[in-house]
Amino acid sequence: GLRWEYNGVISEKYGQMSSFDPTVQGGGLRVENQNGLGNTLYKPNYRNFAPRFGFAWQPFHKANTVVRGGYGIFYNQTTTLNGFYTLATNAPFRNPQTFTSTTTNPIQIDINPFPSALNANSNTATGINPYFPTAYAQQLSFDIERQFGQNLLFDIGYRGSKGTNLPLSYNPNQPLIGTVLRPYQNFGNITYYVDDGNSSFNSLMAKLDKKLSH
Numbered sequence: 001g002l003r004w005e006y007n008g009v010i011s012e013k014y015g016q017m018s019s020f021d022p023t024v025q026g027g028g029l030r031v032e033n034q035n036g037l038g039n040t041l042y043k044p045n046y047r048n049f050a051p052r053f054g055f056a057w058q059p060f061h062k063a064n065t066v067v068r069g070g071y072g073i074f075y076n077q078t079t080t081l082n083g084f085y086t087l088a089t090n091a092p093f094r095n096p097q098t099f100t101s102t103t104t105n106p107i108q109i110d111i112n113p114f115p116s117a118l119n120a121n122s123n124t125a126t127g128i129n130p131y132f133p134t135a136y137a138q139q140l141s142f143d144i145e146r147q148f149g150q151n152l153l154f155d156i157g158y159r160g161s162k163g164t165n166l167p168l169s170y171n172p173n174q175p176l177i178g179t180v181l182r183p184y185q186n187f188g189n190i191t192y193y194v195d196d197g198n199s200s201f202n203s204l205m206a207k208l209d210k211k212l213s214h
Helices: 084-089
Strands: 002-005 018-021 028-031 048-057 065-075 125-128 136-148 152-170 190-210
Touching: 084 125
Parallel strands: 125 190
Antiparallel strands: 002 048, 018 028, 018 125, 048 065, 065 136, 136 152, 152 190
16 A cells, blocks of 8 residues: 655744754854745655555465565654744744853852853754654564464564654754854754654564463
8 A cells, every 4th residue: 555644844823933044154043934934944745655565475375374574664743842842932032041150150049040241152042954854664574474283373573664864953052172162152052953863673573372272
């Protein structure tokens, strides 16, 4: 069979979402419905085709030996409230900040938890790759079953899975090694979502079943 899936992209009714943009000199923000951007921060994907098939074969034309297999592609719907919602907490609609204590300007929670001397580079942001494809997994199985007598069944098989375009996040604004300077001086910590994740699973499985008998 063949399945087609469309997982819509997230957006805000009034366009109050933005994404950090690393292509802007010094870092900037892409805001919904501004500067030619539509009401989404990443492009929709209309090519999520998921073929699936399986088979069962009796190689010796006897019921006591069966070969089975299957393959399928399965797409993943991004869990919006597991991270992407922070795109709605960016500037200019909100002002999230991170203050990093230093020896010269320590943060004293009970006296001055937000020292003005640390305001520079305190603005935090979240961003997403504008070409963010849908994550998917390819799953494969292959089994050989052999029946011995009336009550005993032996099964040996392979299970495999390959994940592609899995969502990851990283901070592209870590301070440069040996300094306190950040690559994007107008920002503090940045959470940036990309689709660089991959996974691989391979296993050999064996099973021996015996029916209850008198």
